[in-house]
Amino acid sequence: MTETQPLDSTTYDVPDDAEPERCPECGRPFVREELVTLHRGQAHGGRLDADEIEAFEDAYEKESERLRLFRLKALIALVILYFGLLMTYALV
Amino acid sequence: MASLANRRLARRVVTVVALGVAVFAAPTVTAHGGSLGASARESVTVPTWLFLLTGGAVVGASFLLASFVTDRRLIDDLHGWRATVPFPGRDSLASIARVGGVLGVVGVVSIGYVGPGNGLSNLAILVVWVGWWAGYAMSAYLLGETWSTVNPWRTIAELLPSLDRSLPPMGAWPAVVGLLTLIWIEVVSPLADDPALLSTVVVGYTIVTLAGAVVFGPDRWFDRVDPIAAVFSYYGHVAPVVTASTGIARSDGTQRDDSEEREDANRLTVRPPGVGLTRADIVTDSSDVAFVVALLWSTTYDGLVATPAWESLITPLVEFGVPAHLLYPVALAAGFVGFLGVYRLAARSARSTGETYLAADELARRFAPPLIAIAAGYHLAHYLGYFLSLAPVLATVLTSPLSPPAIVPVFSLPGWFGAIPVASVLAGHLLAIWIAHAAAFDLFPGRLQAIRSQYPFTLVMVAYTMTSLWIVTQPTIQPPFL
Numbered sequence: 001m002t003e004t005q006p007l008d009s010t011t012y013d014v015p016d017d018a019e020p021e022r023c024p025e026c027g028r029p030f031v032r033e034e035l036v037t038l039h040r041g042q043a044h045g046g047r048l049d050a051d052e053i054e055a056f057e058d059a060y061e062k063e064s065e066r067l068r069l070f071r072l073k074a075l076i077a078l079v080i081l082y083f084g085l086l087m088t089y090a091l092v
Numbered sequence: 093m094a095s096l097a098n099r100r101l102a103r104r105v106v107t108v109v110a111l112g113v114a115v116f117a118a119p120t121v122t123a124h125g126g127s128l129g130a131s132a133r134e135s136v137t138v139p140t141w142l143f144l145l146t147g148g149a150v151v152g153a154s155f156l157l158a159s160f161v162t163d164r165r166l167i168d169d170l171h172g173w174r175a176t177v178p179f180p181g182r183d184s185l186a187s188i189a190r191v192g193g194v195l196g197v198v199g200v201v202s203i204g205y206v207g208p209g210n211g212l213s214n215l216a217i218l219v220v221w222v223g224w225w226a227g228y229a230m231s232a233y234l235l236g237e238t239w240s241t242v243n244p245w246r247t248i249a250e251l252l253p254s255l256d257r258s259l260p261p262m263g264a265w266p267a268v269v270g271l272l273t274l275i276w277i278e279v280v281s282p283l284a285d286d287p288a289l290l291s292t293v294v295v296g297y298t299i300v301t302l303a304g305a306v307v308f309g310p311d312r313w314f315d316r317v318d319p320i321a322a323v324f325s326y327y328g329h330v331a332p333v334v335t336a337s338t339g340i341a342r343s344d345g346t347q348r349d350d351s352e353e354r355e356d357a358n359r360l361t362v363r364p365p366g367v368g369l370t371r372a373d374i375v376t377d378s379s380d381v382a383f384v385v386a387l388l389w390s391t392t393y394d395g396l397v398a399t400p401a402w403e404s405l406i407t408p409l410v411e412f413g414v415p416a417h418l419l420y421p422v423a424l425a426a427g428f429v430g431f432l433g434v435y436r437l438a439a440r441s442a443r444s445t446g447e448t449y450l451a452a453d454e455l456a457r458r459f460a461p462p463l464i465a466i467a468a469g470y471h472l473a474h475y476l477g478y479f480l481s482l483a484p485v486l487a488t489v490l491t492s493p494l495s496p497p498a499i500v501p502v503f504s505l506p507g508w509f510g511a512i513p514v515a516s517v518l519a520g521h522l523l524a525i526w527i528a529h530a531a532a533f534d535l536f537p538g539r540l541q542a543i544r545s546q547y548p549f550t551l552v553m554v555a556y557t558m559t560s561l562w563i564v565t566q567p568t569i570q571p572p573f574l
Contacts, residue, residue: 013443013451020449030537031447039537042164067162067539074156081149081156092139 034059140565147514147561148554151521155550158529162539167530171367174334179360186241193244197294203493204291213500214287215493218486220294221284226475227483229327233468236335236360237328243321245298246314249305256309259316263379268386270319272428275390276421279397280574322383326464327471329368330523334361366523369461370530378453382432384460384467389431391470392560393424399566406572416573435463438548446536446545458531459549462524466553469520470560473513477505513564521557525550 012029014020020029021036025044030036040048041056048056138146161167196219204216211217232239240246277283283290305313314321328335368374375381396402397420410416439456442448446455484501528549532542 010451011454012449013453014449018449029449031449035447035536035538035541042537063539070540070543071160074159078153078156081153085146085149088142088145089138092142 034063038063140562143565144558144561147518148558150518151525151554151557152550154522154525155529155546155553158525159543159546161529162533162543164533167533170364171370171530173364175362176359177362178358180358182358182360189238189242190244190247193242194247197244197298199493201291201294201298204287204294207287207494208496209287211285211287212485213489213496215486215489215496216287216290217284218482218489220290222479222482222486226479229324230472230475230479232324232327233330233471236331236333237324238335239321239324239328240314240335243314245301245305245318246310246321249302249310249313252302252306254305254309255307257307259308259312263377264316264322264383265379266317267319267322268379268382270317271323271383271386271390272424274319275393276424279394279424279571280417280420319383323387326374326384326387327468329371329374329461330366330465330468331368332362332365334363334368366465366527369464369527370534371461372458372531372534374464375457375460377457381435381453381456381460384463385432385435386428387467388463388470389428391467391474392431392563393427394474395560395563395566396427397423397571398568399563400569401566403569403572410573420571420574434552435460438552441548442545445547446532446541447538448536448541448545450535455535455545458535459528461531462527465523465527466520466556469516469518469523472516472520473564476512476516477509481505514561517557517560517564521553524553 014029020031021033022029023036023039023044025040025047028039030039037052037055037059040052041060045053045056200216200219203214207214207216277293281289281293283293301313301318304317308317375384406416406419409419436452436456439459440452442455442459443450443452448455481503484503488500489496528546529542532545533539536542536545
């Protein structure tokens with residue numbers, strides 16, 4: 001993760017009306033709380049207590065579930081793409 | 093950058109072959125003159141729209157496939173692989189290369205003026221286009237970047253006193269203008285037909301470069317302003333061999349690699365191809381982004397102005413009274429602005445698909461290095477066949493530069509070689525997809541977030557692949573009205 005990157009004012013661009021979730025360790029703004037949890041686990045893993053580590057693992061697990069769904073969709077898209085092209089080649 | 097000049101040179105090759113001069117195999121050079129268009133056209137036996145659709149689908153599918161790799165540790169392991177090989181005598185080889193570079197540029201300029209006037213038998217033309225811009229440039233992304241050592245202007249500039257002024261705060265914009273200017277000169281002037289003109293251009297470049305290096309110091313000049321050094325340095329990050337300019341992070345860089353990749357006089361570090369592009373500090377600000385986009389646009393522009401579509405587009409304008417010599421630079425600038433605009437638009441929409449507060453400029457910066465892989469793929473597509481077929485000519489003329497033999501051997505490429513350009517174009521895109529994927533995983537904490545951030549960039553890449561494949565399926569003509 002990007003822990004070592006310098007945090008300067010040009011790196012982030014938070015809209016005025018937004019209320020970002022900020023990382024308590026480094027102050028980086030995130031759109032959702034889940035992303036802060038994931039970020040803390042990856043970038044500041046050594047500084048988290050047991051509860052926070054558990055929260056990270058939960059968030060990671062939840063994301064893995066959604067990732068499985070995404071993979072299924074990606075697989076379907078690949079199959080459609082492949083056979084779609086195959087049919088097209090057969091027709092022309 | 094120089095494929096147009098080369099097409100002119102290639103046409104000469106065709107003429108020579110047609111005259112029945114020594115050829116190694118069957119005379120099929122006509123289709124393989126080094127232009128991507130000619131070779132790619134041969135392999136297309138399906139309708140153009142389907143060919144384009146397939147090219148776009150390959151890039152889209154590779155994005156979907158890359159999205160299956162979501163294990164950060166696996167990505168880090170793949171990219172972190174390094175090997176060192178012993179390479180004794182590295183320093184002495186570097187000194188020889190420096191001397192050779194200086195002698196080379198002196199030789200090119202003088203032979204350009206006093207050698208034969210015909211492009212194909214003049215060593216200056218052959219060394220610059222075949223030896224340097226085709227063959228040597230390939231070595232930068234296929235093997236490793238050596239231009240920062242060989243660069244004769246740098247060698248000379250380091251011997252000269254320097255005023256050591258600091259650069260005006262313009263970032264890499266002067267390099268962008270320099271690159272676009274070089275391309276414009278290359279497209280509108282007969283640099284491959286007229287050795288004396290080529291020498292004059294080299295002398296002009298020498299004056300500007302040495303003056304700049306004296307005023308600002310060689311390091312600042314070649315790191316930030318000189319477009320040729322920048323092109324080679326960017327290409328070098330694609331290469332598997334780590335060299336001086338591609339291994340150690342810049343002073344403002346923050347990469348973890350530098351300690352392990354430090355220069356060792358008698359060793360070479362080898363890495364998987366393309367992983368040099370994952371470093372966060374290659375493209376430092378929005379002017380660097382503009383340079384990378386200019387590099388990519390220049391390959392497209394080169395092909396575009398040699399299509400019949402371009403001719404029919406500008407014919408009414410020229411008939412209306414618009415001078416053609418104005419249309420070429422205007423199109424060059426407009427296309428560059430258009431490309432940059434589309435890329436920045438993609439970066440802005442990645443902010444919403446990737447659910448992030450990272451600034452659009454920062455996203456544009458981090459996802460620019462993959463474009464270098466695409467540019468390298470196009471360069472290989474343009475020049476591999478061209479280089480292989482003309483390398484024997486270069487070798488023959490090299491033995492007697494002032495009175496070259498009337499018969500020069502041209503290597504005729506086998507028929508299957510026509511597939512190589514399309515394959516290298518696609519390989520460049522696939523590498524780009526992967527590098528962007530890795531950069532996204534480096535940048536975003538969420539895995540789905542990282543994948544979704546790539547939607548706009550992938551769309552742009554698919555559109556770009558299809559555009560370039562369309563250009564390469566067009567017949568290649570002489571750029572009109574010049």
